[in-house]
Amino acid sequence: MSVSPSTDKMDDMDDAVGRELERIERSFDEAISAASDLQDVARIRSRFLGRKGELASLIKGLGKMPPQRRREAGSLMNSLKTRLEEELEVASARIEEKKRAESLASQRLDVTLPGRRPELGRSHPVSQVMEEIEDIFHGLGFETAEGPEVEHDYYNFEALNIPKEHPARDMQDTFYIARDLLLRTHTSPVQIRIMEQRRPPLRVIAPGTVYRRDSDLTHTPMFHQVEGFMVDDGITFGDLKGVLTLFLHRLFDADVELRFRPSYFPFVEPGAEVDIRCVICRGSGCRTCKSTGWIEILGAGMIHPRVFTSVGYDPEEYAGFAFGLGIERIAMLKFGIDDIRLFFENDLRFLKQF
Numbered sequence: 001m002s003v004s005p006s007t008d009k010m011d012d013m014d015d016a017v018g019r020e021l022e023r024i025e026r027s028f029d030e031a032i033s034a035a036s037d038l039q040d041v042a043r044i045r046s047r048f049l050g051r052k053g054e055l056a057s058l059i060k061g062l063g064k065m066p067p068q069r070r071r072e073a074g075s076l077m078n079s080l081k082t083r084l085e086e087e088l089e090v091a092s093a094r095i096e097e098k099k100r101a102e103s104l105a106s107q108r109l110d111v112t113l114p115g116r117r118p119e120l121g122r123s124h125p126v127s128q129v130m131e132e133i134e135d136i137f138h139g140l141g142f143e144t145a146e147g148p149e150v151e152h153d154y155y156n157f158e159a160l161n162i163p164k165e166h167p168a169r170d171m172q173d174t175f176y177i178a179r180d181l182l183l184r185t186h187t188s189p190v191q192i193r194i195m196e197q198r199r200p201p202l203r204v205i206a207p208g209t210v211y212r213r214d215s216d217l218t219h220t221p222m223f224h225q226v227e228g229f230m231v232d233d234g235i236t237f238g239d240l241k242g243v244l245t246l247f248l249h250r251l252f253d254a255d256v257e258l259r260f261r262p263s264y265f266p267f268v269e270p271g272a273e274v275d276i277r278c279v280i281c282r283g284s285g286c287r288t289c290k291s292t293g294w295i296e297i298l299g300a301g302m303i304h305p306r307v308f309t310s311v312g313y314d315p316e317e318y319a320g321f322a323f324g325l326g327i328e329r330i331a332m333l334k335f336g337i338d339d340i341r342l343f344f345e346n347d348l349r350f351l352k353q354f
């Protein structure tokens with residue numbers, strides 16, 4: 001008795017397998033041609049080639065076939081499987097290419113367009129003048145020093161021979177932080193700090209920010225000064241005049257007219273103020289020079305013997321001069337600006353002109 005199915009039965013089975021393979025192939029072709037994204041492709045892969053997919057269930061049935069037919073049917077199934085895999089790859093590549101083309105079209109780049117110019121910062125006019133002043137003094141052999149903006153009463157006033165009852169110490173003029181601590185009102189305390197630490201010869205400038213309770217067309221509560229001083233054996237008022245004249249000629253013009261006037265500062269003796277011929281009206285009188293034809297530009301003088309004593313120098317042994325100038329005042333003259341507050345409003349239309 002034979003256990004093999006009859007030939008008729010086997011032919012029926014082959015037909016059924018063949019039809020099923022055709023059906024699978026047709027529905028795969030339909031599905032894959034409609035796939036529009038990679039998720040569709042993944043879904044189709046799992047529907048036809050997954051572990052529980054349509055082809056897999058057909059392959060499972062192979063075991064029931066006689067060995068001869070099984071080989072043939074298996075080979076047909078394998079070639080279908082290979083074809084489906086290839087089609088899936090082709091579809092994925094097609095979808096990716098389409099996506100890339102769409103994204104390129106939406107991000108069209110015109111490489112011939114002119115670039116955007118980055119905004120370049122530049123030095124503030126006050127910094128420009130400060131640097132120019134420093135350069136001139138460095139050329140004269142001066143070095144730069146710095147001091148704190150929050151200062152002790154002692155350095156700002158006491159050691160500079162500014163007595164307790166002096167009006168500059170009034171709450172109306174000075175910003176106090178505590179009883180003996182304040183925002184420095186000038187750069188002169190740097191003189192004391194440097195002389196306390198070092199011995200002559202000294203040639204120093206000290207640029208920096210200072211604070212006063214002042215506000216109008218020519219005064220702001222915060223402004224900048226440059227202090228300068230020179231101490232050695234045998235320094236005279238002639239040195240003061242020579243250095244400051246040279247400096248102002250370099251800063252403005254070699255033919256700018258200067259005037260040294262007697263003045264009073266408690267930390268110098270004798271004291272002077274230096275005026276320059278008004279650079280706006282050339283001396284004929286205008287709003288800037290208050291019709292005098294002259295503009296005061298700095299305070300100066302020979303360092304007071306009491307200041308030398310307070311830093312431990314012997315006033316018989318050393319002499320020196322000191323000066324202090326307002327940088328905004330100089331910047332106003334150099335650039336022809338008649339309101340000091342413009343420097344601190346940070347209006348770019350103003351600042352871009354320098």
Ligand code: FA5
Pocket residue numbers: 185186187188212214215218219220221222223224225227265268296297298299300301322323324325326327328329340
């Ligand atoms: C002094 O501050 C002295 N320490 C200068 C000095 C140093 C004299 C060494 C002698 C020896 P005065 O208060 O005059 O001096 O100020 C100096 C300069 O600062 C003035 O000429 C002016 O240009 C400027 N200045 C004064 N107050 C203001 C302010 N509120 N805003 C802008 N600039 C000011």
